[in-house]
Amino acid sequence: MTNETKMTARHVDVFYGDKKAIDDVSIDIDNGIVTAFIGPSGCGKSTFLRSLNRMNDTIPIARVTGEIKLDGDDIYASGMDPVALRARVGMVFQKPNPFPKSIYENIAYGPRIHGIAQGKADMDAIVEKALTRAGLWQEVKDRLTDAGTALSGGQQQRLCIARAIAVSPEVILMDEPCSALDPIATARIEELIEDLKNRYAIVIVTHSMQQAARVSQRTAFFHLGNLVEYGDTEQVFQNPQETRTKDYITGRYG
Amino acid sequence: MLIAVVLAVVAGLGLIGWYTARAKARLLYTGRGSMRATANYHGLHLALWIAIPALIAFAVWTAVSPGLVNEAVLADPAAQMLPASDMERASILAEARAVASDPSTVAFNPLANRLAEPMRSAQTQFGFIGIALVLICALAGGGYAWTRIRADFPARSRVERGIMLLLLAASLIAILTTVGIVASLVFETALFFRDVSPWSFLTGTHWSPGNAIGADIDDNFGAVPLFWGTIYIGAIIAMIIAIPLGLMSAIYLTQYADAKVRRWTKPALEILAGVPTVVYGYFAALTIAPAIRDFAASLGYQNPSTESALAAGLVMGVMIIPFVSSMADDSIAAVPRAMSDGSLAMGATRSETIKKVVLPAALPGIVAGVMLAVSRAIGETMIVVMAAGATARLTADPLASMTTVTYQIVQMLTGDQEFDSPKTLSAFALGLVLFIVTLILNIIALRVVKRFREAYE
Numbered sequence A: 001m002t003n004e005t006k007m008t009a010r011h012v013d014v015f016y017g018d019k020k021a022i023d024d025v026s027i028d029i030d031n032g033i034v035t036a037f038i039g040p041s042g043c044g045k046s047t048f049l050r051s052l053n054r055m056n057d058t059i060p061i062a063r064v065t066g067e068i069k070l071d072g073d074d075i076y077a078s079g080m081d082p083v084a085l086r087a088r089v090g091m092v093f094q095k096p097n098p099f100p101k102s103i104y105e106n107i108a109y110g111p112r113i114h115g116i117a118q119g120k121a122d123m124d125a126i127v128e129k130a131l132t133r134a135g136l137w138q139e140v141k142d143r144l145t146d147a148g149t150a151l152s153g154g155q156q157q158r159l160c161i162a163r164a165i166a167v168s169p170e171v172i173l174m175d176e177p178c179s180a181l182d183p184i185a186t187a188r189i190e191e192l193i194e195d196l197k198n199r200y201a202i203v204i205v206t207h208s209m210q211q212a213a214r215v216s217q218r219t220a221f222f223h224l225g226n227l228v229e230y231g232d233t234e235q236v237f238q239n240p241q242e243t244r245t246k247d248y249i250t251g252r253y254g
Numbered sequence B: 001m002l003i004a005v006v007l008a009v010v011a012g013l014g015l016i017g018w019y020t021a022r023a024k025a026r027l028l029y030t031g032r033g034s035m036r037a038t039a040n041y042h043g044l045h046l047a048l049w050i051a052i053p054a055l056i057a058f059a060v061w062t063a064v065s066p067g068l069v070n071e072a073v074l075a076d077p078a079a080q081m082l083p084a085s086d087m088e089r090a091s092i093l094a095e096a097r098a099v100a101s102d103p104s105t106v107a108f109n110p111l112a113n114r115l116a117e118p119m120r121s122a123q124t125q126f127g128f129i130g131i132a133l134v135l136i137c138a139l140a141g142g143g144y145a146w147t148r149i150r151a152d153f154p155a156r157s158r159v160e161r162g163i164m165l166l167l168l169a170a171s172l173i174a175i176l177t178t179v180g181i182v183a184s185l186v187f188e189t190a191l192f193f194r195d196v197s198p199w200s201f202l203t204g205t206h207w208s209p210g211n212a213i214g215a216d217i218d219d220n221f222g223a224v225p226l227f228w229g230t231i232y233i234g235a236i237i238a239m240i241i242a243i244p245l246g247l248m249s250a251i252y253l254t255q256y257a258d259a260k261v262r263r264w265t266k267p268a269l270e271i272l273a274g275v276p277t278v279v280y281g282y283f284a285a286l287t288i289a290p291a292i293r294d295f296a297a298s299l300g301y302q303n304p305s306t307e308s309a310l311a312a313g314l315v316m317g318v319m320i321i322p323f324v325s326s327m328a329d330d331s332i333a334a335v336p337r338a339m340s341d342g343s344l345a346m347g348a349t350r351s352e353t354i355k356k357v358v359l360p361a362a363l364p365g366i367v368a369g370v371m372l373a374v375s376r377a378i379g380e381t382m383i384v385v386m387a388a389g390a391t392a393r394l395t396a397d398p399l400a401s402m403t404t405v406t407y408q409i410v411q412m413l414t415g416d417q418e419f420d421s422p423k424t425l426s427a428f429a430l431g432l433v434l435f436i437v438t439l440i441l442n443i444i445a446l447r448v449v450k451r452f453r454e455a456y457e
Helices: A047-049 A081-089 A104-112 A120-131 A151-164 A183-196 A209-215 A233-239 A243-249 B001-028 B041-073 B077-081 B086-102 B109-147 B155-193 B199-205 B214-220 B223-257 B259-274 B276-297 B309-334 B339-344 B350-379 B382-387 B405-412 B422-455
Strands: A005-016 A019-030 A034-038 A062-070 A087-093 A172-173 A201-205 A218-223 A225-231
Touching: A005 A047, A019 A047, A019 A201, A019 A218, A034 A047, A034 A209, A034 B422, A047 A062, A047 A218, A081 A087, A081 B382, A087 A151, A104 A120, A104 A151, A104 A243, A104 B350, A120 A151, A151 A172, A151 B339, A183 A201, A183 A209, A183 B077, A201 A209, A201 A218, A201 A225, A201 B155, A209 A233, A218 A233, A218 A243, A225 A233, A225 A243, A233 A243, B001 B041, B001 B109, B041 B086, B041 B109, B041 B155, B109 B350, B155 B199, B155 B422, B199 B422, B223 B259, B223 B309, B223 B350, B223 B405, B223 B422, B276 B309, B276 B382, B309 B350, B309 B382, B309 B422, B339 B350, B350 B422, B405 B422
Parallel strands: A019 A225, A034 A201, A034 A218, A087 A172, A172 A201
Antiparallel strands: A005 A019, A005 A062, A218 A225
């Protein structure tokens, strides 16, 4: 996959009630690479992430203005079905949230509601492929009927990634996917992100600057609802253009 | 009368004890850290030592003295004329007691008037003994505590223990009352089963206690039609109404309604739970039941009855809606938001998310809510008394009049009844069955809820 632009945001504001959480953010998200959103707590990076697949719609008081496009189509246009959008823009959450079902059913859930699989054999193949890509197949292939919630935290998070992959999304949004995991499980997820990045456009929100530096090719630094700086990860970390970015990266606040 | 005097005396003694003990303890104060408890705690400690033994003595005496009074009265020469039967003897003594406390009462039995005088003197005599006993206990307790007022006495922690015991006693009263109710049910039920075999009671299909005389007594106490009526009205018809409506309203309120709608629909639904059941009863009897009768007539029913299982069941179902919906509401709200977010983020619609993720996760709580609702519905009395009818009938026809366990209990115990006839005693057997069934339902439901809560915490 080439580094073409997958999503574009132009002059995006997000409001919670009267409070402006995101102020005039414009950004391009490219295919085939990992884009990291970093910034101190409360800077709006997760809020912005959730507006990329319209998950903010589930919060009654949230309101998004501006323009966000996926492959050139405005995702907030009246003709756009948020349900169809979310099948194309998958999401992995902060805390692993497997459904209270078997491992198999966790993966089969998405393909089933979208009618992707043709029969049982096809579904089995989809489940195996998704689990393999998520690096979980070897660990769970003999216990697909066990409850998804019985896995360890790191395995649960990989199950959630496999679940997102199973509906063949084009973009995967990850909202601090490692914040509830131990260092070893975190390392596994980071390897997984590395393996997946060629197939999807991946956006990861993270608190850890080291993680952003390790996994991403592009980094966006948010502060108080503003996009302060956006560029190649190497450049942002080694040679930030803005003093606020520099102060944050060198640990002066955050 | 006596109880007011005793309580006032005990309170007065306690107050005096508190002041004097406090004053004495203050004299012991020689500086900072010289005492293990403040003077006030010494006062409280002494007051508790006055009140608690006195009240225990009074409680014991109230339980024992009526027996002693009766014995004293029976020793009177006039009591020789009392009949031998325990029942009659007890009723005459009861009358004598009434005359003794209020001389204007007219007794049926002239003997009661004769015995009133010895009764009154015995009561006075034992009353004085009782007061004396209470006083002795109060003074003994107070005296004991008085000797303990020393600088190194830990009055504070003793008072703490006393208060703990007081609270324990308060909670024991509720438990003991339950135990007492169960014991009386079991006792009366045992009396009933001396006359009627438990087997034919639990499995017989013919219920007409009015005809129960002589040898065929077993055949007239078959309670199956009552059990069936109870289950049919409370657990089937009512639940067909309450489960879907309660569940759907809970789903709407938790998943779809915005804050504005929730603000008035939720309280409105809860008002339904606050309507007295007797109001539901006449709503059923005056509005629903005639409508159902007319409907039955229009279907070509011959002589449809005004009372029907359907009328009672429908109204009971409406009454139960808030129970089902509030339990379902709680358990749906307990499903972590992350779980439904996960499903929505996969591109599932709201209703797919509810059907496939939220409801399965909330199911144990919902099931528990339904069980609690059933246990309430089968114990419900007023609606069935007013709308279901009195005919014990084993039928699946919802338009027929039917009777329930609760209705029959009311029937057996109201009006003039002999208290030792099987007919009256059957009410206790029915009550015991009802109690056991609802108890089991409640225990299972609470267990399920507890397990479910643990799973998400």
